[in-house]
Amino acid sequence: MGQRLRILDVGMGQGTQALRLARAGHTITGLESDPEMLKGAREALASEPAGIRERVRLIEGDGRETGVHFLPGSFDVVLCHGVLMHAEEPDAVLAGLARMLAPGGLLSLLVRNADALAMRPGLAGDWSGALAAFESESDIDRPGPPVRADRLETLTATLAGIAAPLRAWYGVRVFTDNVPNEVGLPAAEELERLLAAEDRAGRTEPYRRVAALLHLCGVRG
């Protein structure tokens, strides 16, 4: 067993990643604003063994108000995956999250990539959509209201400004962003190859720059 980390998962949803991290031996605090999502997370947690359940704390609350719930510097890792796209003032959210980190702690962000919004409509042959996406700062190509997208360069500057400078970044969903949700997962061996190809592209120039999502890792100085 490696180091046991204190992890805060902001916008944990139904807790898929939080539970995986708890199973790996870490202590998890999940903060989630949607009661329905939180209910799903509680149900998922209830079916885990006691040893894992006791390492997970679930809290209903807003990721913009971490200071209400926790003391500064109380986590080794803060996850904020798929949440910033719903935030109107991302810089304020990020500054609050960085304050939760102990020195040397990791801020892990998963955001929509504003530099590559034309890829999905373009690869689907939707030329009007692709042309509109070049002019857009939000993702307008999904059902539901548009969501914010972020640029690598802007977030790099933000992370530097909140004393959690960018240490590494990856592309996520380079090849598979156009696969409809209703298409199930391929068989195990094919899935392994798919994930290996995605992982490789997500770490490799220039592929990672056109990924649908960006994974950014900032480290608190």
Ligand SMILES: C[S@@+](CC[C@H](N)C(=O)[O-])C[C@H]1O[C@@H](n2cnc3c(N)ncnc32)[C@H](O)[C@@H]1O
């Ligand atoms: C796209 S889901 C991502 C879930 C999970 N982090 C994952 O990566 O699978 C976004 C989640 O963030 C939650 N959320 C959005 N804004 C939030 C906020 N300000 N504070 C707490 N949770 C928030 C939503 O309710 C939703 O459950």
